Amino acid sequence: MFDRLEDLLIRLEEIMSELSEPSVVNDTARFQKLMKEQSELTPIVDAYKEYKKCKETVEESLMMLEEETDEEMKELLKEELSDAKKRIPELENELKILLLPKDPNDDKNVIVEIRAGAGGDEAALFAAEVYRMYVKYAESRRWRTEMMSLNENGIGGFKEVTFMITGQGAYSRLKYESGVHRVQRVPETESGGRIHTSTVTVAVLPEAEEIDFHLDLNECKFDVFRASGNGGQCVNTTDSAVRLTHIPTGIVISCQDEKSQLKNKDKALKILRSRLYEMELAKRHDAEAEERKSQIGTGDRSEKIRTYNFPQGRVTDHRIKLTLHQIDAVLNGDLDLVIDPLIAADQAAKLAKMNEQ
Secondary structure (H helix, E strand, O other), rough: OHHHHHHHHHHHHHHHHHHHHHHHOOOOHHHHHHHHHHHHHHHHHHHHHHHHHHHHHHHHHHHHHHHOHHHHHHHHHHHHHHHHHHHHHHHHHHHHHHOOOOOOOOOOOEEEEEEOOOOOHHHHHHHHHOOOOOOOHHOOOOOOOEEEEEEEEEOOEEEEEEEEEEEHHHHHHHHHHHHEEEEEEEEOOOOOOOEEEEEEEEEEEEOOOOOOOOHHHHEEEEEEEEOOOOOOOOOOOOOEEEEEEEEOOOOEEEEEOOOHHHHHHHHHHHHHHHHHHHHHHHHHHHHOHHHOOOOOOOOOOEEEEEEOOOOOOOOEEEOOOOOOOOHHHHHHHOOHHHHHHHHHHHHHHHHHHHHHH
């Protein structure tokens, strides 16, 4: 591990030197590539430098303690030695986590699909709340959201909604949200005050670019139709809506959010490309069953991952047995309360697996 860290330290110094060269500054693509590598290496190298400094402090303090006669100075040296010794194992663990293999999709934007499941109108109303939760979370991280497809139920609920979140590291944090989200509460329409259970399904797909996944347009069938619903001027008077069918898989995507047929077609293709890319990733995961076991439930849409219990004000994530009595905060977009422990548990599982090898 330390040989690798020394190599990374040297590599960062090389990058810093290259970034100051005029030829690199004038080459936008090269400059951006080096800046990205620099931002990835800096936290690792900073932690390694602190680790080396702590090791030096231990050695120096031990030597000075042997020679020092002043009792007050000895106490200060012992304190410094104790702090450095305590910090070393913490930094070793930190470095192991920083050196864990990164998911190649972590820096990607995401396409999020939310569908109302069991529970009829109540499930659709909760699907709309889950959508708003993700939008507020995106806003808190200064990510951008863009609606791609929406099917409403007429009373403020969403039968299904697809939207895109654009921002640095969006997939690295939101990939843990794929699965079944369950809500337990008394619906507004329930006169008897009984608690109902409803579900929504969330799928978080890394945005697939053309270089990630080749899509054969000959396998795609496009139909255009007149958009329906509240779309403002023009939306109901032109054939701007697009229905895309992927013939080999039978996947059908409808987009009618834009007034332009071309924009709706582009959105539909973007969703299809990401869905097919996700299917390809799932195949790879299945081929690496052990690797998947070490992950904290990312990607499986049929897995019940979380319960939102309104009467108790409770949110429970079943994968890591985390219970928070902060349902309002979570639904208002403070999702880091759940995501941070999920990331920590995922890293701990991967570290444990690495230590077994």
